[in-house]
Amino acid sequence: MNKVAALGVIVILGIFIQMALHDSNPGKGAFPEKSSSLVADSYLTKSVSQKAPAEISPGDTKLENGAANVVTSVVVDYRGFDTLGEVTILFAVAAGIGLFLKKRPHFKPRQPGTILKTLVPLAVFFIFITGSYVFLHGHLTPGGGFPGGAMMAAGVVLLALSIRKSMRSVFFKILESLAGISFVAIGLIGLYTKGSFLQNFLGAGALGNLYSAWLVMILYFIIGIKVAAELSSVIADFDQMEEGGKQ
Amino acid sequence: MNQVILLIAIPLLVAFSMPLTGKLFPRVSKVIALLTLLFEAIWAGFILFNTKGAVSVVIGGWLPPFGINLVVDHLSGVVAFVVSIVVLFSIFFQLSSGLSKKPNFYMLSLLLVASLMGIIFTGDLFNLFVFFEIAGISAYSLIASGKNSNSSNGALGYLIPASVASVFYLVGIALIYSTLGTLNIAQIASSFSSVKPILxxxxxxxxLTLVLLEFEIVPFNSWVPRAYQGAPSSISAIFSSGLALASGYVMLRLGVIVFNGGQGGFIRTGSFELGHALFGIGVITVIAGEIAALAQKDVKKMLAFSSVGQMGMVLVAFSIGTHSSIYGGIFALISHSFAKLLLFLTAGLIIMKTGKSKYTQWTGIARCSPLFGVLMLIGSLGVIGIPLFSGFWGKFAIIGSTVVLGKIGFIATTLILAASVVEGFYFFRLVHTMFETGEEKVPKVKANFAFWLISSLLVAVIVALGLRPGIIDGRLKKIPGELIGNAESGYVQAVNKQLKGSKK
Known part of the structure; x- marks a missing residue:
């Protein structure tokens, strides 16, 4: 009976969606022929607060935002406040896991095999280099703090598996904390020097240079560290704890 | 006014620093968390005091609709102030009763208050989603941190529907962006009437799926009873008085400003009478909530269902969308927040000290410690809306706006009055049981100084609002004018001024 009702709800919902998307009434539809009014157009031409430049080429220094990677410029600069929120979500998850898992009393880690022992140090080296490359070049190339940080965390897990002493989350927690503090602190510096939270107070730099778009670069570095530390601490928590502990 | 961002930034900063301070000085870190909440209350009060009309504050230096903006007006100021006080009192209660020792609990409470402030002040639809996510994730963990058998169950029962609703919300955002090309609430509001009606x-x-889920409206509120019962009492209080208040606020803002284009009257989207649908589910929520509360023996569940009923009443008021009904709805929400906070904290303390969670086991408690009976009585009177207590003025204004509506107004009026009678019945049944002489000897319930401080302040607020609603009326009366019509001080106007400035 429940299943039939659920099916009915889904069918009604499907018809509703179909009708909404192919609405023949006059007005603006979901798939406009010409989407000239999207805010994203201004992000692409970097013309949010100034007139659109005729041409954007590498080395330009007069742009309102110096990140060559357009996605990054939206995520970290134009809508940086959302990213602070996303980072906070991850932080809340880590904190929640720490709240309701408890320490395992007798914990014996399984011993790693030879393959893990020999190969992991080598692999981890490359993983760390790639990870840090990804988040340090977030303003130039695809990627950024979140994927870079996740890569670093994967390296940490591999390392923990191969060394096989129980992971300690304290170090990661401190790193995570420092990264979080500096994110908000940068926002506050923007507020008190330029008058608006998370405003770029460092200048845009030359488009396409490694040292450009300072705010984006620094924030992505912080995000990378924070994501890596958070994911590692979550894994460390899972490693040491068992379900059902309330205090 | 751009200091309003501190309401979000400071709790985030303190929460981020807590893993550090929690390791170094575990005791101090909890006190710091409490001081942060105190700062929130003071700062929100300061912001409210200085609010003269709607002001839009940009973040990151990008003007809306490109950047994210925060909007401060009388509505958001009042709601933020009440929410900050609710969270401060609840967490103070929790800390002083020594229930939770882990610093993570306080960390998550700070995240919860930061996200509630974000929900209240943000002027961007996607940013609203991000803050709803933070609120949700902190709330799941906080519910699960309770110690009874329903805690993890309740958290899971909240997590699954809330996640599904989030997906719906995200779909809605995507459709709005592809249709109108913007995510700014004020800009959407001025062009929403050009969208095809069915879309x-x-x-x-x-x-609204997500918003009504957090607002505890039928049929989205299946999570309510278990989550409230499983959560620690202070968290139940924050849910009922803080999260529900903030979501009611979002409901009002989206409903009246965006979907209805600030016209006033029943909310309409295209050809669909959304207002009538909301009116209908509001009425159903009132009936379902009050009947379920009547049948409930567990005190916290009973309070939870009573919240559901009250929220249904507020939804009815908001869906009508006239000046007096919006005023009444907000007044009812605020007075409910204070009264329910008092009820939850008192009930939580009694449950903690006696270990009895059903009202039938509470026989004689008020004989030994009469002050608790009095506190429950005052909280109940505040919720029911007896004259001289705060709930009266909200219900009075709502009924005043429903009676003029003709036939459906008649139904709504009858229902709200009948609901008050039912509320009266189960609340007085609870208080009466407390004052009965029981057969077995009941231990005396003792409370610490913090509890007496909180409860006496709350009693003072409930009675003061009941005797002299004028103390907040001045600000509340301005709210409908800022939402409905195109007054110069209005919400949409404030943001649009910035839009014009950006297109020199």
């Missing part, structure tokens, strides 16, 4: 209805449906 507009679907967008409204998708967005």
């Amino acid at each position: 507009a209805t679907f967008i409204a449906f998708s967005l």
Whole structure:
């Protein structure tokens, strides 16, 4: 009976969606022929607060935002406040896991095999280099703090598996904390020097240079560290704890 | 006014620093968390005091609709102030009763208050989603941190529907962006009437699914009883008085400003009478909530269902969308927040000290410690809306706006009055049981100084609002004018001024 009702709800919902998307009434539809009014157009031409430049080429220094990677410029600069929120979500998850898992009393880690022992140090080296490359070049190339940080965390897990002493989350927690503090602190510096939270107070730099778009670069570095530390601490928590502990 | 961002930034900063301070000085870190909440209350009060009309504050230096903006007006100021006080009192209660020792609990409470402030002040639809996510994730963990058998169950029962609703909300955002090309609430509001009618209805449906779920409205509120019962009492109080208040606020803002274009009257999207649908589910929520509360023996569940009933009443008021009904709805929400906070904290303390969670086991408690009976009585009177207590003025204004509506107004008026009678019945049944002489000897319940401080302040607020609603009326009366019509001080106007400035 429940299943039939659920099916009915889904069918009604499907018809509703179909009708909404192919609405023949006059007005603006979901798939406009010409989407000239999207805010994203201004992000692409970097013309949010100034007139659109005729041409954007590498080395330009007069742009309102110096990140060559357009996605990054939206995520970290134009809508940086959302990213602070996303980072906070991850932080809340880590904190929640720490709240309701408890320490395992007798914990014996399984011993790693030879393959893990020999190969992991080598692999981890490359993983760390790639990870840090990804988040340090977030303003130039695809990627950024979140994927870079996740890569670093994967390296940490591999390392923990191969060394096989129980992971300690304290170090990661401190790193995570420092990264979080500096994110908000940068926002506050923007507020008190330029008058608006998370405003770029460092200048845009030359488009396409490694040292450009300072705010984006620094924030992505912080995000990378924070994501890596958070994911590692979550894994460390899972490693040491068992379900059902309330205090 | 751009200091309003501190309401979000400071709790985030302190929460981020807590893993550090929690390791170094575990005791101090909890006190710091409490001081941060105190700062929130003071700062929100300061912001409210200085609010003269709607002001838009940009973040990151990018003007809306490109950047994210925060909007401060009388409505958001009042709601933020009440929410900050609710969270401060609840967490103070929790800390002083020594229930939770882990610093993570306080960390998550700070995240919760930061996200509630974000929900209240943000002027961007996607940013609203991000803050709803933070609120949700902190709330799941906080519910699960309770110690009874229903805690993890309740958290899971909240997590699954809330996640599904989030997906709906995201779909709604995507459709709005592809249709109108913007995510700024004020800009959407001024062009929402040009969207095709069925699409507009679907967008409204998708967005409201999440909002009504947090607002505890039938049929989205299946999570309510278990989550309230499983959570620690202070968290139940924050849910009922803080999260529900903030979501009611979002409901009002989206409903009146965006979907209805600030016209006033029943909310319409395209050809669909959304207002009548909301009116209908509001009425159903009132009936379902009050009947379920009547049948409930567990005190916290009973209070939870009573919240559901009250929220249904507020939804009825908001859906009508006239000046007096919006005023009444907000007044009812605020007075409910204070009264329910008092009820939850008192009930939580009694449950903690006696270990009895059903009202039938509470026989004679008020004989030994009469002050608790009095506190429960005052909280109940505040919720029911007896004259001289705060709930009266909200219900009075709501009824005043429903009676003029003709036939459906008659139904609504009858229901709200009948609901008050039912509320009266189960609340007085509870208090009466407390004052009965029981057969077995009941231990005396003792409370610490913090509890007496909180409860006496709350009693003072409930009675003061009941005797002299004028103390907050001045600000509340301005709210409908800022939402409905195109007054110069209005919400949409404030943001649009910035838009014009950006297109020199």
